[in-house]
Amino acid sequence: MRIGELAKRSGVSIRSLRYYEEQNLLHPTRLPSGYRVYDESDVVLVQRIQALLAAGLSTRKLEHILPCMRQHDDGLVLSCGDLYDELVAERDELLARIDALSASVVALNNVIEASPRPITA
Structure with a gap:
């Protein structure tokens, strides 16, 4: 399939697909005319890229992660053991950022609740 069809089927813009190729995430075949040709499996790959982003x-x-992801009966699994610790660290970093943002929301709520409401005319 050509890039327009992949864009339509995956719900991603053509510009994003070209960007994914530049970032070495997609590897279409090139025709002598220069047109990109994608496989059926690229639809799932693009959806996986979107989910991970x-x-x-x-x-x-x-x-580094995509080549190590394999479909299994129970879902996706990593076939490269060295990435497990990296993904756990990434998750823990995200959770720490969520905690920090939650604390900021609480602090902001406290300021808002302690402030008099402005009178509007």
């Missing part, structure tokens, strides 16, 4: 991982990290 939404989880806060960088494209640099995805370049």
Whole structure:
């Protein structure tokens, strides 16, 4: 399939697909005319890329993680053991940021609740 079809089927813009290729996440075949040709499996790969980006991982990290992800009966599994600790550390870092943001929300709520409400005309 061509890039437009992949964009439509995966729900991702053509610009994003080209970016994923630049970041070495997608590897389309090139026709002599220069057109990109994608496999059926690339639809799932692009959706996986989107999910991992939404989880806060960088494209640099995805370049190392994606080749190690395999579909299993119970879902996705890592086939490269050395990435497990890296993903656990990434998760823990995200959880720490969530805790810090939650504390900021509580502090802001306290300031808002302690402040008089402005009178509007």
